[in-house]
Amino acid sequence: MEELKLVPSEPVWEKVEMQIRKEKDRRRALLWIPLFALVGAGLWLGIDKYAQRTAFKSPPPVKENHVGLPASESHAPVESFKANPKATSGNHLTIPKAGIENRRFTPGDVKRSSAKAIESSVAISKVPKVSVPASKETAVAESTENNNKNDKTEVIQGKESIPSIQPKTTQPSDSSKAAKPTISATTQPVKTDSTAVKAGPVKKYAISRQWKFNLVVASGWSGLGKVEFSNGQKSMNVYSSPPSGTSNGGTGQYSYYGPSAVEKGFAFTAGARAKKQLTKRTSFATGLLYDYYSNTIQVGSQVNQNTTLLSYPVSRFYYSAYQYYSGQTTVLQPYKNKYHFVTVPAEMDWQILKKHPLNLSFGLSFQYLVATNALRYDYNTQAYFHNISAFNRAQLMSGISMTYSVPLRKKPLSFGPQFQYGLTRLEKGNADNHLFSYGLKAQWQFKN
């Protein structure tokens, strides 16, 4: 059987080579992950230090005598509600005095939640099959290296169809050729499942005006920040003052519990982005994304009770809630605020370096809050409640990112850090709380 030597058709090696290259490219792409993880980690540490200085922090505990929430009979801050048509709901706010005891105000036992590793999502592409040429007719093989070695050697190229033979009744179909090996050319096309490669002219410097589509994935951290102008100076500290007014005869001390500190949470982005080249090194991008932000606060126990909560100090808003979380306690539990946005970005991409695909992206994103379970803090009742109407659902987010592209068979894969900051307030009527997030972004161009 060693005498039998066959020659495979050309596409076999091409398919083998393609499989080998595919694996090599995949391994090469994986090497970039630790590099960008290092860069991302460095950026994260730097931004984290910045974020610590600008985090949403609760004020120091205030202990005052006879200063507290007014009793239900006198709603000094509520008087301004009377003009509001919404105030005619008929429900009056009652503040149980029993709930307000002589307690020391202690800030929530806020501990930094354990840091999770930044998940760098890599949109790894599936390289489509490289098309192989259609089969070509094989020439008659009369002299090959194998034939030169052995006279009895038969060399067959191309494909053959083996005739079906009934061994008991008929003879093998090629018995007539048994005397002398004859070599015939076969012209059956090789089975392929892809189209032929079309080699076109290589244009190195032409700018394509077509839209290029990318898949975008990003993950990182998000939080709430605040910018307050006080005497012309910016301050990122939360400043919330208790309502003014005198207590209506009550004895004892009233302690004031401020809103909880906000700890950063996981953020995630996914979607598609369309990019159009404007000049050789700049391009415009837009798309449709899904953004997820989260943060953690410390709240008290859940109270299932129909009530109307007033949001002080902005008194023109009424919110009703069937359940809320008490803030008047030192026994706290973590609560995760989650925000789900649909985002339409408008960004400019600029290739910083001429010879290296290092891009800087900056721009604005219009976001719409689709759903959230986030709690708002009511200064009057010192409670947390949920009502999506209490948030500004339309948000304007600024963003900046830097990415490095790795070519993957004309469909580059880009990695890099990104930072976003909300230009609009997240919550209605409240102090300026702005969403921000930072993390690592990856995008893969799947269509030219």
Added chain:
Amino acid sequence: MDQYVLVKDCLRGKRTAQKQLYDLFAGPMLSVCYRYTKSMADAEDVLQEGFVKVFFNLHQYKSTGEIGAWIRRIMVTTAINYLKRNARYQSELVFPEEHLHVVDNEAQPEVKMQAKELADLIRQLPPGYQTIFNLYAVEGYNHVEIGKMLGIQESTSRSQYARARALLIQWMEQKENADKRNVYAKLI
């Protein structure tokens, strides 16, 4: 080129070395695959799959034996796996427990035949017989090893091989007789 140098160059990712290794063994390995399948297209599929495995696992090759023998083992295993998962062969790749009286007399038939013709005859066998015959008579595996590879008992492998051999001898004798009749017919 020395095969060890060739293997090292292949491991370094040199395309020319990989092509050279392929050119060196593609022909003989296609013959191996050809014997296990029913068509050249299937044989080339097995060859392609086998060589991909060769290059992916080349780092596991220990230079104790010939690289050709190592590649051949991969091809045989790939061919068997191909038969097992290919729908065309699955239904026929059965190994019934036949209680045949196994003849230990491994006498060679007195029939001369070209390698290609013999290969074609082997490929006429049912896939189960074909596989076992190839593994035992051509590749040199013993029945214990064949049983492990195919998940059958040693006795089944022996009986299947005996049956396959008997069939082949019968076909070869018929072919020889037919050739003789044709020769006589031409002379008359």
